[in-house]
Amino acid sequence: MTVRHVILVACGVLLPVVLQGQASISRAPSGLTIDAAVDSALRHNWDLRMMAATSDSARAETRIARALPNPTVAAVPNTPFQYTVTLPLDVGPQRTHRTTASDLGARAARSDIREGTRQVVLSIRRAFSDVLLADARRDIVSSRRDIMAQLVVADSARVRVGELPARALTRSQVELLRTDTDLARARIEAQSTRLALQGLMGVTEADTALVVLGDLDFRDLSFENAADAGSVLARRPDVESSRLRESQSEAAQKSARSLVLPVPQLTYVRQFNGPFDSSHYYAFGLGVEVPILNRYGGQRDRADAAHEAAGVARRRLEAQVARELQSTMVEFLAQRALVLRYQSGVIDRMALGVEAARYAYSRGATSLLEVLDALRTQQDIMIEYRTALHDYWVAAYTLEAVRGMPPR
Numbered sequence: 001m002t003v004r005h006v007i008l009v010a011c012g013v014l015l016p017v018v019l020q021g022q023a024s025i026s027r028a029p030s031g032l033t034i035d036a037a038v039d040s041a042l043r044h045n046w047d048l049r050m051m052a053a054t055s056d057s058a059r060a061e062t063r064i065a066r067a068l069p070n071p072t073v074a075a076v077p078n079t080p081f082q083y084t085v086t087l088p089l090d091v092g093p094q095r096t097h098r099t100t101a102s103d104l105g106a107r108a109a110r111s112d113i114r115e116g117t118r119q120v121v122l123s124i125r126r127a128f129s130d131v132l133l134a135d136a137r138r139d140i141v142s143s144r145r146d147i148m149a150q151l152v153v154a155d156s157a158r159v160r161v162g163e164l165p166a167r168a169l170t171r172s173q174v175e176l177l178r179t180d181t182d183l184a185r186a187r188i189e190a191q192s193t194r195l196a197l198q199g200l201m202g203v204t205e206a207d208t209a210l211v212v213l214g215d216l217d218f219r220d221l222s223f224e225n226a227a228d229a230g231s232v233l234a235r236r237p238d239v240e241s242s243r244l245r246e247s248q249s250e251a252a253q254k255s256a257r258s259l260v261l262p263v264p265q266l267t268y269v270r271q272f273n274g275p276f277d278s279s280h281y282y283a284f285g286l287g288v289e290v291p292i293l294n295r296y297g298g299q300r301d302r303a304d305a306a307h308e309a310a311g312v313a314r315r316r317l318e319a320q321v322a323r324e325l326q327s328t329m330v331e332f333l334a335q336r337a338l339v340l341r342y343q344s345g346v347i348d349r350m351a352l353g354v355e356a357a358r359y360a361y362s363r364g365a366t367s368l369l370e371v372l373d374a375l376r377t378q379q380d381i382m383i384e385y386r387t388a389l390h391d392y393w394v395a396a397y398t399l400e401a402v403r404g405m406p407p408r
Contacts, residue, residue, distance in 0.1 A: 044202025069088040082269055090263055093255075094263060111241035124201070125394075133216065145182075148375070194209075221336075221396050238317060239317060260295065
């Protein structure tokens with residue numbers, strides 16, 4: 001078998017695999033987990049793609065800043081003809097500060113990508129938790145709807161045998177209609193949260209019936225040294241980016257001040273018809289810009305203002321991070337305490353109360369209003385409990401993102 005045959009066989013085997021991998025990007029995988037959602041977002045999120053392009057542009061700016069100027073070639077028609085080559089000697093402080101500023105900008109762009117990654121991971125975790133909460137609400141409402149349907153069937157049988165007035169059946173049917181409406185709204189919410197999640201993942205063909213794997217069960221978490229603002233500031237990529245941009249503005253400030261030190265230009269002159277007075281057919285010259293008409297005061301003022309703005313932005317961000325650390329820690333502890341209160345037996349006692357009310361109603365010992373009130377209260381408590389679990393996990397994810405470290 002020749003090399004050409006080997007290449008053709010390899011292309012025939014690998015091409016369908018490559019095409020299948022490219023096509024799978026447009027759809028989210030079935031049985032989606034939170035880790036798979038995060039992985040997909042890190043590879044296909046639109047904001048991260050834009051940040052990567054911006055980082056590439058910053059690296060290109062570094063190449064531009066490091067590039068040496070091209071020589072200028074000229075021919076002067078004279079007697080005799082003269083040919084000149086002028087080369088700027090870009091080796092002074094302007095080049096040093098210019099390249100330093102561009103390098104710091106490229107590093108800041110890479111920090112922006114890490115900051116974007118932090119934000120995207122947090123957004124995905126929040127969106128995934130929203131999907132789980134919407135599913136939990138839908139299941140709770142669906143369970144209540146099933147109970148109401150059973151009550152309507154039982155009331156219909158009791159009305160037929162004369163044990164229950166017809167108006168009681170009408171009330172049960174109205175409540176069933178209300179639960180159907182609530183269930184339809186819960187299903188719409190579940191679909192909307194799935195669309196939002198897949199939008200963050202970079203999915204182009206979203207599926208409203210996407211199957212997700214996960215739960216909102218309670219797991220006690222703890223964060224070590226959560227209030228240590230110094231270590232948090234050292235780990236946060238947005239703080240690193242702001243500090244780099246402040247250093248970049250300082251380098252730009254020095255570059256503006258160095259404009260009064262002109263870049264010398266070396267000139268080589270050659271003529272063939274006759275020599276110069278030095279008896280040579282060539283001569284060297286040196287030229288510099290004299291900053292008389294323009295002393296670059298505007299450039300210096302602009303650089304000073306940019307440096308001051310970068311410093312203010314950095315200090316504001318550091319203060320904001322310190323506030324975020326305190327507020328997210330307080331929120332996490334509050335949600336944790338709320339979930340623990342719900343788990344102290346309230347849910348079980350409420351379920352027993354509903355069963356007791358249904359049994360008493362089937363025996364004619366209580367009214368339909370008491371059963372409906374018990375069902376509605378149970379639904380509200382269960383939704384509030386699931387919402388508390390959702391808020392607990394979102395607070396944990398937020399605190400982890402603020403700290404830049406996972407919990408124990």
